Amino acid sequence: MKHTVEENVRDVYSVTGEARLGNISLMSKEDVDRAIDQASDVQKNWKEIDLHTRARILHQWADNLVDKQLIIADMISHEVGKGMSSAKKEVLRTADLIRYTAEEGLRSHGDLMRGDSFKGGPSSKLAMVEQEPLGVVLAISPFNYPVNLAASKIAPALITGNAVVFKPASQGSLSGKLMIEALNDTDLPEGTVQLITGKGSEIGDFLVTHPKINMVTFTGSTQTGQAISQQTKMVPVVLELGGKDPALVLKDADLDLAVKQIVSGAFSYSGQRCTAIKRVLVQDEVAEELVQKLKEAINNLSVGDYQQESDISPLINTRAADYVEELIDEALQKGAHAVTGNKREANVIHPTLLDQVNEDMRVAWEEPFGPVLPVIRVQNEEEMVKLANLSEYGLQASIFTKDTQKAIKLGSQLEVGSVQLNAKTERGPDHFPFIGAKSSGLGSQGIRRSIESMTRDKLFVLNL
Structure with a gap:
């Protein structure tokens, strides 16, 4: 979304403050509301697209990241203060993560359960368990790994048929924007992933409590994570927080x-x-x-x-x-x-x-x-x-x-x-489980765990 009013954009500088890297839109609540509405509408069709097509789109995304690795790594380097070699490793690691997510998603399947497997259960009943997407996933990423930790949320959401509203950290948002541009340069239906930029103090609470947000996955400070947990109520939450x-x-x-x-x-x-x-x-x-x-x-x-x-x-x-x-x-x-x-x-x-x-x-x-x-x-x-x-x-x-x-x-x-x-x-x-106990987090991540967290079981009982 483009803004022509100067007050609605903010310049982003290098970590040393010496170079202007670009600017981000300071989106209003009205902007956010429209973005979430569009994601919710598009998700209804996205979830009907077959798994192989979703996986192919993720592979396209990974290929694009590899092709643009120098551009993206250069932005990571300047925006969050990493050496170029570390920044390149982050981009390539992210491409591998996305590819693994695509393949892991293809291995996701439902389950069949016979009624007579349980003592006293009727033999005429057969349960068919399927996984359904949750809907619209709000992915909030931190500054320190602006591409990898963002993709670790977005890729599992997409392979499972969810739409995504992505809010990067302000310092790291330009790196996240380049990552999303690489995703948009695939066959992904327009609007499936919405990039939200702006002041967390103004739109943060509105985002996490929006009625069309069906899950929140957040990486950041324990204080913010605890606040999100209290606000979201019945909405599933995965939190990756601080450590000592x-x-x-x-x-x-x-x-x-x-x-x-x-x-x-x-x-x-x-x-x-x-x-x-x-x-x-x-x-x-x-x-x-x-x-x-x-x-x-x-x-x-x-x-x-x-x-x-x-x-x-x-x-x-x-x-x-x-x-x-x-x-x-x-x-x-x-x-x-x-x-x-x-x-x-x-x-x-x-x-x-x-x-x-x-x-x-x-x-x-x-x-x-x-x-x-x-x-x-x-x-x-x-x-x-x-x-x-x-x-x-x-x-x-x-x-x-x-x-x-x-x-x-x-x-x-x-x-x-x-x-x-x-x-x-x-x-x-990245495919290992990643878990935080006590104030370090809630829920489990890692590619398979993330995929599982972004779906719900749906049961069909066949009476034969």
């Missing part, structure tokens, strides 16, 4: 392996990932050695410009950098020790390692979404599990030990959706 993922380092761990995985898990994309390692719980016996090894590895990280493929680059905005700095300062005031880092240049926070962190410090519990790693020393495994589970979050955890049996035993006690054994916390592969 711990790395549990046992005294028998391979410390070199642990350091390599922890540093990568904590500081890739400057820590701006819900699955980033955000605290280390280490047994006293190896704490000093681990901290020194972490210091050496962190000091080898490059700091600077995302265009130079630096390991640490500017955070998404000044508010984000202010928050990380605030957490560091509060911890230092309460007795934590800055082993390395604790330096800021504009929105670049140098990778910071904090030792001697305790339960009284905010950085032990709050999600920084930036390059700071607190180390909490513990006496034993029981204390590790207790501290890990005291968090309001429950996304993932890493356990580093040479004793696999012990790792599985400890992992079973952790209140998280996923446990990584001797590896960093991370999302994927």
